[in-house]
Amino acid sequence: DADVTQTPRNRITKTGKRIMLECSQTKGHDRMYWYRQDPGLGLRLIYYSFDVKDINKGEISDGYSVSRQAQAKFSLSLESAIPNQTALYFCATSDFGTGGLIDYTGELFFGEGSRLTVL
Amino acid sequence: DAKTTQPNSMESNEEEPVHLPCNHSTISGTDYIHWYRQLPSQGPEYVIHGLTSNVNNRMASLAIAEDRKSSTLILHRATLRDAAVYYCILTRYGNKLVFGAGTILRVKS
DSSP: OOSEEEEOSEEEEOTTOOEEEEEEESSOOSEEEEEEEOTTSOEEEEEEEEETTEEEEOTTOTTOEEEEEETTEEEEEESSOOGGGOEEEEEEEEOOOTTOTTTOOOOOEEOOOEEEEEO | OOOOBOOSEEEEETTSOEEEEEEOTTOOTTEEEEEEEEOTTSOOEEEEEESSSOEEOSSOEEEEOTTSSEEEEEESSOOGGGOEEEEEEEEETTOOOOOOOOEEEEEEO
């Protein structure tokens, strides 16, 4: 089983609908992230959470909201989906790196992606 | 966050070494240099990271310039499975990773 699981993997919806993408992880990491990827572009950070009580906006948070239900779960919501939110969405996790500056890795572990199409 | 500059694409022959450059002239003393790659239809995966010294692991080597304003990811023998988008990212200790557009690496057989 994957360490970072995203559901659904594919979703087609209509403009104006509310959509939730879910992410769960078994790595025991405190940090979780949502990224969006558009064709030919790199990943853009939507929201991130460094622990259950911490939620931060990323580069492109408008039109999105998140919920950190538990250490292992981080959900991304589109309250009213629009066509330009059609994209591939990735969830990722990382630990903080308790070894200090020298030992810090910050390695991100990604899910397999959720492809969302808004018609 | 400090920015990185990478070529849009590069091409390599199979079994030959590949040197993927990254410029980061505004890097600060506490910025780590990370490399990730994204294979087709997959999420990105970690390749290597470093702070000041050159680094080696089973996947690649990372050569960091003495002034840290540039770095090079080295794949010692490219295979067709190394065809991917490679991202060079700077991040500070405890901070988030922000991806750019990356370099598309094509490997010819």
